[in-house]
Amino acid sequence: MIRKLCIIGVGLIGGSAARRARRFCEEIVGIDADPENLRRAETLGVIDQGCASLERGVAAADFVLIATPVGAIEPLFRALAPLWRPDCIYTDVGSTKGNVVEAALRVFGIVPPNFIPGHPIAGAERSGVEAADARLFEGKRVILTPLPESAPDALARVEAFWMHLGARVERMDVGHHDEVLAATSHLPHVLAFTLARMLGRKDEQAEIFRYAAGGFRDFTRIASSDPKMWLDICRANRGPLLELLGEYETALREVAGLVRSDDADGLYACFSEARAAREKFLKSTENNHA
Numbered sequence: 001m002i003r004k005l006c007i008i009g010v011g012l013i014g015g016s017a018a019r020r021a022r023r024f025c026e027e028i029v030g031i032d033a034d035p036e037n038l039r040r041a042e043t044l045g046v047i048d049q050g051c052a053s054l055e056r057g058v059a060a061a062d063f064v065l066i067a068t069p070v071g072a073i074e075p076l077f078r079a080l081a082p083l084w085r086p087d088c089i090y091t092d093v094g095s096t097k098g099n100v101v102e103a104a105l106r107v108f109g110i111v112p113p114n115f116i117p118g119h120p121i122a123g124a125e126r127s128g129v130e131a132a133d134a135r136l137f138e139g140k141r142v143i144l145t146p147l148p149e150s151a152p153d154a155l156a157r158v159e160a161f162w163m164h165l166g167a168r169v170e171r172m173d174v175g176h177h178d179e180v181l182a183a184t185s186h187l188p189h190v191l192a193f194t195l196a197r198m199l200g201r202k203d204e205q206a207e208i209f210r211y212a213a214g215g216f217r218d219f220t221r222i223a224s225s226d227p228k229m230w231l232d233i234c235r236a237n238r239g240p241l242l243e244l245l246g247e248y249e250t251a252l253r254e255v256a257g258l259v260r261s262d263d264a265d266g267l268y269a270c271f272s273e274a275r276a277a278r279e280k281f282l283k284s285t286e287n288n289h290a
């Protein structure tokens with residue numbers, strides 16, 4: 001049971017956590033940089049109360065969930081530093097973890113033992129509190145990246161928090177997290193944004209979107225995601241992302257070579273390998289949900 005949960009950033013992720021956390025929190029207070037979003041969160045009953053002041057919002061909270069874009073976390077740590085209490089648990093949901101840990105080190109000198117970095121591997125292309133969904137984390141993975149200095153009781157409480165939201169919690173090393181998520185999430189978003197932008201420019205002249213159907217829709221769904229959120233993620237994880245963009249360039253050139261030389265066997269082998277890789281992914285997600 002949490003007495004007072006304070007959520008900083010009551011958007012898709014913070015709002016979804018709030019909606020489900022109702023069941024085991026006596027009070028949920030929200031803080032948001034956007035007063036209009038905070039008012040909507042109150043009106044929708046996602047939070048009990050919106051708080052314009054960080055100081056009042058975190059006062060007497062026993063659990064603080066930071067759910068802002070990752071670029072906002074360092075300034076937030078600075079604002080929270082004088083208010084930081086040893087009897088409260090702090091965690092975040094940022095899509096990148098290395099920059100969050102580095103920000104904590106710069107602000108506090110150490111990663112506070114009662115701050116456990118986290119990342120729910122669940123989301124959507126929509127943002128804002130209206131998109132919040134109590135079932136968003138059901139059956140989904142949450143990765144926690146604790147450090148040697150993390151307090152075991154804080155880690156246990158953050159694990160229990162996510163399990164109560166229906167998620168399956170795993171632990172991972174910070175660097176490994178950022179490499180893996182660069183491949184499975186950050187690279188696909190950059191590719192979808194790039195394709196949607198490129199074809200959007202063509203559409204100006206040729207109205208090609210009139211003829212776009214499922215293929216384009218499926219490939220580019222995530223290009224509807226919030227540009228500000230993805231700007232922050234790309235900047236925070238630029239090393240692993242650049243490495244993968246380089247690999248993708250090479251792979252794309254290889255396919256272009258196969259098309260150019262009309263290499264039917266090569267193309268067939270390439271598409272078959274890709275299909276098998278995706279089938280394997282689909283099977284593994286089926287097993288995960290079993």
Ligand SMILES: NC(=O)c1ccc[n+]([C@@H]2O[C@H](COP(=O)([O-])OP(=O)(O)OC[C@H]3O[C@@H](n4cnc5c(N)ncnc54)[C@H](O)[C@@H]3O)[C@@H](O)[C@H]2O)c1
Nearest residue numbers: 009011012013032033034068069070094095123124127128
């Ligand atoms: N959207 C996803 O699919 C997804 C999935 C997993 C993790 N995440 C991570 O979760 C975090 C939130 O993403 P989201 O999709 O909920 O975004 P969102 O835009 O829906 O919500 C973020 C909220 O934070 C508020 N905010 C911004 N700066 C703030 C500040 N300094 N102080 C207080 N509030 C502030 C915004 O006004 C907004 O309401 C991001 O770090 C993102 O990387 C997103």
Ligand SMILES: O=C(O)C(=O)C[C@]1(C(=O)O)C=C[C@@H](O)C=C1
Nearest residue numbers: 095120121122123124125185222
């Ligand atoms: O499903 C989506 O729309 C998402 O973008 C979710 C998604 C992902 O890439 O899988 C996006 C960012 C996260 O940090 C975690 C999950």
